[in-house]
Amino acid sequence: MTKTTSLDKGKIKFLLLEGIHPSAVELLQASGYTQVEVLPGALEGEELKARLADVHFLGIRSRTQLTAEVFAAAPKLVAVGAFCIGTNQIDLDAAREHGVAAFNAPYSNTRSVAELVLAEAILLLRGVPEKNAAAHRGGWLKTAENAFEIRGKTLGIVGYGSIGAQLSVLAEALGMHVVFHDVVAKLPLGNARQARSLNELLGQADIVSLHVPELPSTQWMMGEAEIAAMKPGAILINASRGTVVVIEALAAALRERRLLGAAIDVFPKEPKSNKDEFLSPLRGLDNVILTPHIGGSTMEAQANIGVEVAEKLVRYSDNGTTTRSVNFPEVALPAHPGKHRLLHIHRNVPGVLSAVNQVFADHRINIAAQYLQTNDKVGYVVTDVDAASSDVAHEALAKVPGTIKSRVLF
Numbered sequence: 222m223t224k225t226t227s228l229d230k231g232k233i234k235f236l237l238l239e240g241i242h243p244s245a246v247e248l249l250q251a252s253g254y255t256q257v258e259v260l261p262g263a264l265e266g267e268e269l270k271a272r273l274a275d276v277h278f279l280g281i282r283s284r285t286q287l288t289a290e291v292f293a294a295a296p297k298l299v300a301v302g303a304f305c306i307g308t309n310q311i312d313l314d315a316a317r318e319h320g321v322a323a324f325n326a327p328y329s330n331t332r333s334v335a336e337l338v339l340a341e342a343i344l345l346l347r348g349v350p351e352k353n354a355a356a357h358r359g360g361w362l363k364t365a366e367n368a369f370e371i372r373g374k375t376l377g378i379v380g381y382g383s384i385g386a387q388l389s390v391l392a393e394a395l396g397m398h399v400v401f402h403d404v405v406a407k408l409p410l411g412n413a414r415q416a417r418s419l420n421e422l423l424g425q426a427d428i429v430s431l432h433v434p435e436l437p438s439t440q441w442m443m444g445e446a447e448i449a450a451m452k453p454g455a456i457l458i459n460a461s462r463g464t465v466v467v468i469e470a471l472a473a474a475l476r477e478r479r480l481l482g483a484a485i486d487v488f489p490k491e492p493k494s495n496k497d498e499f500l501s502p503l504r505g506l507d508n509v510i511l512t513p514h515i516g517g518s519t520m521e522a523q524a525n526i527g528v529e530v531a532e533k534l535v536r537y538s539d540n541g542t543t544t545r546s547v548n549f550p551e552v553a554l555p556a557h558p559g560k561h562r563l564l565h566i567h568r569n570v571p572g573v574l575s576a577v578n579q580v581f582a583d584h585r586i587n588i589a590a591q592y593l594q595t596n597d598k599v600g601y602v603v604t605d606v607d608a609a610s611s612d613v614a615h616e617a618l619a620k621v622p623g624t625i626k627s628r629v630l631f
């Protein structure tokens with residue numbers, strides 16, 4: 222039998238958590254990976270660590286927290302796939318230091334989030350959440366008071382990245398004016414314009430929608446002062462991360478009717494599973510749409526994400542390609558028939574590359590192709606050598622000081 226990978230594909234273990242779409246399993250199996258375990262929920266603590274003891278590839282979504290402690294308990298882990306956009310749940314530095322490459326799906330659920338936000342903006346401008354809640358209780362709130370068309374209103378987008386920019390285009394198609402705030406100068410799409418500051422945006426927008434990643438700089442960025450700076454009767458929508466809004470300050474503004482309404486999809490503390498109770502100061506406020514972190518949860522987005530991230534994991538497993546990794550130097554080297562491929566991940570300190578190449582010189586191994594990329598912490602070198610030399614080279618490479626991980630691919 223001809224081997225295609227150093228470790229028989231049938232022995233490589235994938236663990237997919239949080240109900241990742243079956244499209245991922247199908248792709249992995251079609252690529253020869255038969256050991257794929259799928260769990261519907263997230264794992265944490267000792268259970269997560271115990272499960273990871275013999276796992277090579279892990280798939281998660283936004284809920285599973287991968288800390289330095291978790292990586293330390295996963296000696297065989299080669300890569301992590303975040304089957305979502307955000308990677309704030311992964312300690313990316315710790316992953317890198319353990320030689321674990323991380324990938325995500327930066328675009329597959331963008332449209333789903335943008336559509337949800339627009340739908341919520343329309344419903345909130347019409348007071349539908351309150352009228353719907355009243356009707357369920359036997360009430361009948363037929364009135365035009367505080368009910369508005371979306372046409373002609375100003376949408377303020379905070380974070381003009383993939384989602385913010387997509388939302389901008391859709392909003393203009395509905396006749397909205399768009400103003401955005403971003404820490405980076407961005408090309409405005411259509412007639413959108415970039416505000417000079419968050420406060421300028423807050424003073425102009427009828428609807429403020431947040432689309433920033435979770436970062437130290439975005440934590441609690443919508444606090445009491447920022448909410449007070451919003452126009453009276455404005456609407457706040459948050460489908461980014463729960464740590465971006467001070468939820469108590471929002472609840473106070475909504476109770477006092479300073480804001481017309483809000484739609485919140487993400488929370489500082491979210492239930493761990495569908496079985497746990499959702500607790501929030503926003504519960505019971507009829508002018509708030511509360512959704513259980515489903516901005517990206519559509520069949521279309523999940524199916525696409527399943528394929529996108531599974532493909533990235535397969536490419537990394539099969540030939541060492543790290544293109545679009547979120548924490549690793551990017552390397553993509555074409556396959557060289559008849560050669561074996563050595564993957565060497567090391568600390569980016571002076572002397573490691575020369576020590577690596579000294580191994581080849583010492584063993585008189587001819588290099589067919591070699592590619593090195595580094596980032597501030599880690600170096601990743603891919604070397605293709607004659608098949609007959611790969612075992613001896615692999616053994617010697619693993620002993621080079623500064624080595625984090627090394628693999629050989631046949």
Ligand SMILES: NC(=O)C1=CN([C@@H]2O[C@H](COP(=O)(O)OP(=O)(O)OC[C@H]3O[C@@H](n4cnc5c(N)ncnc54)[C@H](O)[C@@H]3O)[C@@H](O)[C@H]2O)C=CC1
Binds near residue numbers: 436
């Ligand atoms: N509710 C849900 O189910 C989903 C939530 N998300 C969240 O949405 C976030 C945004 O997604 P994308 O648009 O794809 O990300 P992106 O990375 O394309 O865009 C984020 C933008 O925010 C900007 N930014 C960063 N810090 C900022 C700050 N302090 N002030 C203003 N702008 C700032 C960046 O420059 C960038 O333009 C994700 O990081 C994720 O946390 C994403 C998908 C689904």
Ligand SMILES: O=C(O)C(=O)COP(=O)(O)O
Binds near residue numbers: 283305306517
């Ligand atoms: O893509 C993201 O960043 C999200 O927040 C979506 O998370 P989820 O996959 O629904 O847990």
